[in-house]
Amino acid sequence: MNITKEKILSDLKKVAMIMFTKEFVDTSKEDQYKIFATVIKGYLSENWLEKNENYRIGKEKQVYYFSLEFLLGKMTCTNIINLGLEELCMEVMDELGLDFKGFDKYDAEPGLGNGGLGRLAACFLDSMASIGIPGHGCGIRYDYGLFEQKIVNGEQIEGPDNWLKNGFVWETKKSHQSKRIKFYGDITLKELGGCLTPVHTGYETILAVPYDVPIVGYKNKVVNNLRLWKAQIEGNDFDFNSFSYGTFSELDEKKRNAEAISKLLYPDDTTESGRLLRLKQEYFFVSAGLQSIVDYNSKKGITPNEFPNTFSIQINDTHPALCVAEFMRILIDEKKVYWDEAWEITKEVMSYTNHTILTEAMEKWEIDKVQQLIPRVYMIIEEINRRFCDEVYQKYDDWDRVMEVAIIKDRLINMAHLAIVGSHSINGVSKLHTEVLTKKVLKNFYELYPERFNNKTNGITHRRWLLKSNKALTTLIDEMIGSSWKDDPNLLEKLTEFSEDKNFCEKIEGIKLENKKKLAELIWQETGIEVDINSIFDTHVKRLHGYKRQLLNILHIIYLYREILENKDFTMHPKTFIFSAKAAPGYYLAKRIIKLINSVGKLINNDDRINKFIKVIFIPNYSVSKAQIIIPGSDLSEQISTVGMEASGTSNMKFMMNGALTIGTLDGANVEIKEAVGGENIFIFGLNYKELKEIEKKQSYNPIKFLKENPKINKIVEMLRDGTFGGDFSSIYSHLVDEDRYFVLKDFNSYLETHKKIDGIYRDRDRWNSMVVKNIAKSGHFSSDNTIRKYAEEIWKI
Structure with missing residues (x-):
């Protein structure tokens, strides 16, 4: 289809008349968005219809x-970009006197x-x-x-x-x-x-x-x-x-x-x-x-x-x-189809991606519910389980071993076991995650079916997380290495040769500053808090969960609060700590952590002795569209999950692609990011997986003993129940002292020292900017295009 500016203008006129019986310019802004999106949908629908027809007859x-x-x-802007119509649409908007970005608020x-x-x-x-x-x-x-x-x-x-x-x-x-x-x-x-x-x-x-x-x-x-x-x-x-x-x-x-x-x-x-x-x-x-x-x-x-x-x-x-x-x-x-043939067909068709090593996150359904709701399906699950258990017993002659892998046990149906038994491929989503699955969580299944297990490290699409989210950086990259990287993001690797180019690094820094201004504007709109764009924007955005350790982050902020008040010689580069996360409605601990972040922020942000050094921001209602502003505007990316618990993580990839450096544990895809960028270009802290497993095995970690040996940390933990933050956070205190299952306190000192190191490196602008460029250059390795090619070749055979 030959789409021109004139064609778009003509089609806007026609669609406005059909939908609203008005001239396009006489409709409301919201209706103009609907007309515009409908016209674009019409363009892509020709390809949609043709492709569906090709699939149908082929x-x-x-x-x-x-x-x-x-x-x-x-979806509107992304569809326009993917159709290659962005420049034309901008010209049309200019001619009509419309704000292209203004349409965004009407886009569902x-x-x-x-x-x-x-x-x-x-x-x-x-x-x-x-x-x-x-x-x-x-x-x-x-x-x-x-x-x-x-x-x-x-x-x-x-x-x-x-x-x-x-x-x-x-x-x-x-x-x-x-x-x-x-x-x-x-x-x-x-x-x-x-x-x-x-x-x-x-x-x-x-x-x-x-x-x-x-x-x-x-x-x-x-x-x-x-x-x-x-x-x-x-x-x-x-x-x-x-x-x-x-x-x-x-x-x-x-x-x-x-x-x-x-x-x-x-x-x-x-x-x-x-x-x-x-x-x-x-x-x-x-x-x-x-x-x-x-x-x-x-x-x-x-x-x-x-x-x-x-x-x-x-x-x-x-x-x-x-x-x-x-x-x-x-x-x-x-x-x-007879059972045996049907079972072989099913296994060849099905493949399963596991996303967690947390056994409590692997769904189990009560027999009574399944039997009542979908009785025929329950009969089939029961028969799959019977035949599978017989197969395992024939192999090992060990009923205990059978029960370890059974689909049905204790009147519960283990859905992960059903997916594994009925699939020809089971994949983890990072090297470490897959290793943990095969050596620990799903070890018995791996011994049964080693040929079925494989790793497919997660990825992200650069089309949304760079082309759409960071246009200035996209343009600069085009100027330096050409535009072929948009089709093959691995070509971002060419940026490595400019990592010591002072002129290029200064341009990167300038783009980051402009993106920080946009983020500061979002913060003002959402919270009414003004932030210093020259401070380090330290960002922790993801689902609120204990293992993602937003609690470790806020405890560190409380530590800084005390240091600023008590240590007259204390100094640091100003930091803006940015959080955004939703907690599941029934997850009490997570909701109390949100309350703690906001309470600490209120105290710090209103104290002139403190807020010249640090501010704490919680942006409500985290979403993809907010992430597209937050991520390009961040200097530091918090990826601090308890080691071995984050299957992969993908926000770490989005941040590195947009020039934020990572502070994180050797967990999930952080391991592979470190391999890609080099240990000198990422900030790693805390226990590694083997160390943590050894501690669990020996039961050698005692939070109470740890607090006695670390009086400074003990003081900040005590603040959770002394009313400092205008609320009762004794449930968080009990969580830390009684169990600390996410090793928040154990990793605290290492986290603190790493933040001090970051503070010093940030002041060396040449070094920091060079690290940023190296991270952007290696981010193409984590494109979802690469991941999908591996799925296609190794799992789907397509």
């Missing part, structure tokens, strides 16, 4: 990425994810489209995202994230491709055609309605698909008679129960009803997605034995682990 293998989260971020930010898991899924979809792999996403179209976070009196307050309130231009409803999902009921075996056949009766049907979202490849005419499923009741959803009499009927109750499935990302699973709803969600999108894939391939004339050559399914964490049993159900009950 036999090219396709990939389906099943994930409960897809944290996409705002899909509330389809929480943190790294969902953002990774979004980066992977972007990479699949951009390197030309036919890969699609499958998830849920939540009416409301995780929650909208507000900070009131320092406390996190959750409200509805109504991201769909003004519509979502980028989705297309496909009602004719809806699927029926069966819940509850009874299974009886009846003789049909000489075979005992399971018959499902008395079930409740929920309709899964698909909404498709285009995933646009970078300047390559590829448009793949993210299919999101919405739940509703089948047939008439309105009882006219009851409503007209002012009453509610059984139909109204059914409608509410059905729609609840796709109402909210992560309902509270601390309650029985919340857990049941979560299980419903997981089966709902798994069943809808698999039915859709099987129907699509069957219509192409592909038989079940050909499925492994036609499509692959990637299970992203344990949420979609029911894929294994549901696919077996479809093959056996609907496609009439």
Whole structure:
């Protein structure tokens, strides 16, 4: 398609007339955004239609990425960039006297994810489209995202994230491709055609309605698909008679129960009803997605034995682990495939990505819930478990060993075990994470199936996290090494030769300063606090969890507070400590840490003796769009998780790509970042994994003893319960003193000394800037394009 400025102007005029019966210039700013986005959607839809048709008539293998989260971020500007229309659109905006950036506030930010898991899924979809792999996403179209976070009196307050309130231009409803999902009921075996056949009766049907979202490849005419499923009741959803009499009927109750499935990302699973709803969600999108894939391939004339050559399914964490049993159900009950063949097909099609070594984070479902909600699927899980346990017993003749790997144990179904047994590939997401899985957490499975285990270190898409988020840096890189790196981010390596180029480094520093001004403006808008852009912007943004150790960070800030007050000779380069994070609504400790950060910040920010050295900022309601301002404007990236607990991390990669240096433990992908940039260009502190495991083995760490031996640290911990911060933080105090399972105190001294080292290096601008350039140069290594190529070659065989 030949798109020109004149064509865009003409199409804006036509679409404005169709949508609003007005001239484009006479519509509201919000309507102008909708018109503009609709025009752009029209351009990409031609490629979308063509690519879908090519997939439909061809036999090219396709990939389906099943994930409960897809944290996409705002899509309009990214789609314009990937279509190669950015300059044209800027010209059109200039001619119409419009602010291109002003449209951003009307661009819906899909509330389809929480943190790294969902953002990774979004980066992977972007990479699949951009390197030309036919890969699609499958998830849920939540009416409301995780929650909208507000900070009131320092406390996190959750409200509805109504991201769909003004519509979502980028989705297309496909009602004719809806699927029926069966819940509850009874299974009886009846003789049909000489075979005992399971018959499902008395079930409740929920309709899964698909909404498709285009995933646009970078300047390559590829448009793949993210299919999101919405739940509703089948047939008439309105009882006219009851409503007209002012009453509610059984139909109204059914409608509410059905729609609840796709109402909210992560309902509270601390309650029985919340857990049941979560299980419903997981089966709902798994069943809808698999039915859709099987129907699509069957219509192409592909038989079940050909499925492994036609499509692959990637299970992203344990949420979609029911894929294994549901696919077996479809093959056996609907496609009439015998068990043994169906099992081989399933294993060849399925692959599983593990994202955690925390056993409590690996889902387990009560037998009673699964048996009640999806009785036929439970029967299949039970049979998979029986056959698997028999296989293991035949190999080891050891029932204890069987129980260590059983899918069903103590009346619980271990979903990670189901995913492992039913997949041909199990991958970790960083070298250390995979090593921990194979040597400890999943050691028994590794001994059973060593050929199935592999590592695929996570990655990020430079198209959003550099091209979109940091245009000035993008332009400078183009000037220095050309623009080919946009297609091959590994070419960023060429920047290494400029790491000692003072002129180039000064330009990098100037871009960072401008980005810090933008971040300072965001901080002012969100908090009303003015910050010094010449201070070190020290940033800790990610999901709030004990193992991510925001607590270690704030304890260090409290330490600095005391030092400034008590030590007249104390000096430091001014620092602005920036936090942003959401805590799960039911996670009490995490919510108290948010309160502590805000309470410490209030005390420090209002004390003129202290705030010339440090300020503490908490930016509420962390999101992709805020990250796109925060990350380019940061000097220092806090990646300080307890070693061995962060599977990979991807914010560490985003920060290095935007010229922030990392302070972190040798955890997750930090290990590989250190290997890439060299130990002299990253700030590593704390225990390594072997040291921590040795301490756990010997039980040699005693927090109380540690505090007695470290009186300065003991004083700051005591401040948690002496009222200094205007609140009672005794629960955090007890967490540290009674268990300190995340080794916050153990790593404190090392963390403190490393921060002192950073302070000195930052003052040496030439050295700091050289380190920044080396980090940017090596960041292309962590492109999700590289990661996806490895998935494609080694797992999907595509």
